[in-house]
Amino acid sequence: MAATTSTAASSLLATKKNLSSLSLTSANKLPAFSPLLTSSRRQRFIVLSASLNSKPTVLVAEKLGEAGINLLKDFANVDCSYNLSPDELCTKISLCDAIIVRSGTKVSREVFESSGGRLKVVGRAGVGIDNVDLAAATEHGCLVVNAPTANTVAAAEHGIALMAAMARNVAQADASVKAGKWQRSKYVGVSLVGKTLAVMGFGKVGSEVARRAKGLGMHVIAHDPYAPADRARAIGVELVSFDEAIATADFISLHMPLTPATAKILNDETFAKMKKGVRIVNVARGGVIDEDALVRALDAGIVAQAALDVFTVEPPPQDSKLVQHERVTVTPHLGASTMEAQEGVAIEIAEAVVGALKGELASTSVNAPMVPAEVLTELKPYVELAEKLGRLAVQLVSGGSGVKDVKVTYASARAPDDLDTRVLRAMITKGLIEPISSVFVNLVNADFSAKQRGLRISEERILGDGSPESPLHFIQVQIANVESKFASAISENGEIKVEGRVKDGIPHLTKVGSFEVDVSLEGSIILCRQVDQPGMIGKVGSVLGAENVNVSFMSVGRIAPRKQAVMAIGVDEQPRKETLKKIGDIPAVEEFVFLKL
Numbered sequence: 001m002a003a004t005t006s007t008a009a010s011s012l013l014a015t016k017k018n019l020s021s022l023s024l025t026s027a028n029k030l031p032a033f034s035p036l037l038t039s040s041r042r043q044r045f046i047v048l049s050a051s052l053n054s055k056p057t058v059l060v061a062e063k064l065g066e067a068g069i070n071l072l073k074d075f076a077n078v079d080c081s082y083n084l085s086p087d088e089l090c091t092k093i094s095l096c097d098a099i100i101v102r103s104g105t106k107v108s109r110e111v112f113e114s115s116g117g118r119l120k121v122v123g124r125a126g127v128g129i130d131n132v133d134l135a136a137a138t139e140h141g142c143l144v145v146n147a148p149t150a151n152t153v154a155a156a157e158h159g160i161a162l163m164a165a166m167a168r169n170v171a172q173a174d175a176s177v178k179a180g181k182w183q184r185s186k187y188v189g190v191s192l193v194g195k196t197l198a199v200m201g202f203g204k205v206g207s208e209v210a211r212r213a214k215g216l217g218m219h220v221i222a223h224d225p226y227a228p229a230d231r232a233r234a235i236g237v238e239l240v241s242f243d244e245a246i247a248t249a250d251f252i253s254l255h256m257p258l259t260p261a262t263a264k265i266l267n268d269e270t271f272a273k274m275k276k277g278v279r280i281v282n283v284a285r286g287g288v289i290d291e292d293a294l295v296r297a298l299d300a301g302i303v304a305q306a307a308l309d310v311f312t313v314e315p316p317p318q319d320s321k322l323v324q325h326e327r328v329t330v331t332p333h334l335g336a337s338t339m340e341a342q343e344g345v346a347i348e349i350a351e352a353v354v355g356a357l358k359g360e361l362a363s364t365s366v367n368a369p370m371v372p373a374e375v376l377t378e379l380k381p382y383v384e385l386a387e388k389l390g391r392l393a394v395q396l397v398s399g400g401s402g403v404k405d406v407k408v409t410y411a412s413a414r415a416p417d418d419l420d421t422r423v424l425r426a427m428i429t430k431g432l433i434e435p436i437s438s439v440f441v442n443l444v445n446a447d448f449s450a451k452q453r454g455l456r457i458s459e460e461r462i463l464g465d466g467s468p469e470s471p472l473h474f475i476q477v478q479i480a481n482v483e484s485k486f487a488s489a490i491s492e493n494g495e496i497k498v499e500g501r502v503k504d505g506i507p508h509l510t511k512v513g514s515f516e517v518d519v520s521l522e523g524s525i526i527l528c529r530q531v532d533q534p535g536m537i538g539k540v541g542s543v544l545g546a547e548n549v550n551v552s553f554m555s556v557g558r559i560a561p562r563k564q565a566v567m568a569i570g571v572d573e574q575p576r577k578e579t580l581k582k583i584g585d586i587p588a589v590e591e592f593v594f595l596k597l
């Protein structure tokens with residue numbers, strides 16, 4: 001067994017250079033959409049500027065900064081039509097090559113269907129693409145690009161503005177004075193200085209909020225299982241567990257993306273663990289709070305006040321108890337709405353849309369092809385395996401010093417120079433980053449995105465068994481210095497370790513920590529550690545069966561008979577929380593985790 005290489009994540013420039021030699025059809029032209037864009041999305045080929053003989057038309061459907069409009073006008077006919085009804089949008093779209101929106105316009109499947117194949121690019125002037133039907137875009141060969149960085153500071157400033165306004169009852173007092181009242185004693189507020197602020201999600205916006213709150217004299221703690229602890233320490237912020245953060249904070253400010261793991265993360269159970277009189281700020285996404293539970297927590301006096309910029313449904317219903325609550329301050333999703341941020345976003349998105357219309361591969365592409373067709377012929381299942389191992393590994397992380405050092409081992413019987421691992425590394429990066437952030441990773445931005453998050457990916461090639469006919473024997477992903485939601489995933493050396501192979505063209509998970517398993521990486525997976533004893537497969541299987549959850553695969557790996565075993569169960573549907581609890585309640589089950597692929 002011979003170690004051959006060790007490569008740190010290289011620079012964006014280097015990647016671009018490598019890419020052009022590796023794959024692109026002609027300099028900076030988009031290659032065909034690959035079926036691996038994501039495993040669940042089917043797509044057709046994309047042809048951009050090739051089909052555009054005359055000036056393209058860009059529909060700007062929501063107000064965009066002047067500088068962006070001017071940039072667009074240099075290249076395209078620009079139609080600024082705001083507040084279109086869904087029907088008007090569907091009618092207009094057949095005359096447009098690109099559309100630019102913010103969060104207020106639904107770019108639904110009907111929009112793509114109505115475009116008659118002309119629409120080639122959707123530009124989202126901002127981060128979130130919740131309002132764009134991504135699967136439909138991809139199926140229609142339409143590239144979606146966003147502008148992920150220009151509104152970070154604006155969002156952080158709005159978080160601080162809401163926190164201060166809430167603490168001093170600014171909105172309520174303003175309304176009272178305007179109603180002819182002068183209620184000085186009613187609106188006595190609380191001070192920020194000396195209070196503990198818990199920043200939940202220490203990414204781009206969260207870290208800017210933390211920096212500013214420290215300037216206001218607050219004691220800032222943060223919870224983010226994936227953020228490097230040294231980054232937080234560098235600005236004087238301590239990373240703590242979720243429970244510690246919510247139990248000790250006077251103010252809680254939410255800055256995590258909306259993912260299956262963060263949906264309704266503030267709920268009856270978590271509100272009950274908070275300090276009485278806590279104040280909540282949300283400029284992230286409405287869905288991270290169970291809004292009915294927040295009303296209950298306000299009424300019970302657990303939450304003293306809340307300040308919300310975002311809602312599960314936007315705009316929220318007029319009679320929403322939460323919005324109308326006396327101790328709740330609301331704004332209509334204004335986080336990104338400053339002149340400066342909108343100018344920045346406008347330029348960022350205009351450049352991305354023009355680039356995409358010219359056929360350039362954009363670093364902010366949300367659904368860009370990860371893998372060029374020619375590379376796919378051989379690497380397809382390995383590329384899929386690489387992404388899924390990344391997704392699995394990161395979902396196992398529960399804390400520690402953040403996801404920082406990732407080691408990837410490729411076992412191959414081929415000569416070292418006969419296997420290009422750049423695409424595999426990019427796919428692992430995608431798998432590691434996308435489930436925990438609002439960043440979309442593609443082949444162009446993979447190394448850059450890793451670097452931005454402080455993620456160091458080192459690679460090692462070892463000589464694997466098998467024939468050089470197949471490019472890889474196995475891929476192993478290890479995350480160092482972290483704790484795991486599933487302790488059995490920690491290897492003897494103390495890292496989260498998962499390993500996989502391709503069997504009959506299908507990616508399989510073959511090792512979790514020190515346990516050998518064999519489960520195909522499709523749908524979702526339940527990992528379960530139990531005492532090895534007869535009947536366990538049946539017990540877990542019947543809980544899932546009774547809840548109509550279809551099991552696709554089951555595999556048990558054990559150290560020795562009747563000792564501990566790890567069972568990997570592939571499931572087609574996501575089990576309900578109650579179903580998972582029933583598995584946890586089986587006496588021999590020691591720990592389990594549900595992972596979405």
Ligand SMILES: NC(=O)c1ccc[n+]([C@@H]2O[C@H](COP(=O)([O-])OP(=O)(O)OC[C@H]3O[C@@H](n4cnc5c(N)ncnc54)[C@H](O)[C@@H]3O)[C@@H](O)[C@H]2O)c1
Nearest residue numbers: 155201202203204205224226256257284335336436437438
């Ligand atoms: N209100 C607005 O107008 C506005 C403007 C910009 C961004 N946003 C929203 O703010 C949020 C943060 O944006 P960002 O640009 O900072 O994203 P980011 O990806 O830079 O940061 C998100 C952070 O959350 C962390 N995280 C993921 N899962 C977590 C979990 N379970 N618990 C704790 N932390 C977790 C990630 O590790 C990451 O560090 C997003 O939801 C984004 O859509 C809103």
Ligand SMILES: O=C(O)[C@H](O)COP(=O)(O)O
Nearest residue numbers: 102103125126127128336
């Ligand atoms: O996702 C975003 O960028 C923010 O939520 C801002 O959305 P907006 O552009 O609609 O203000």
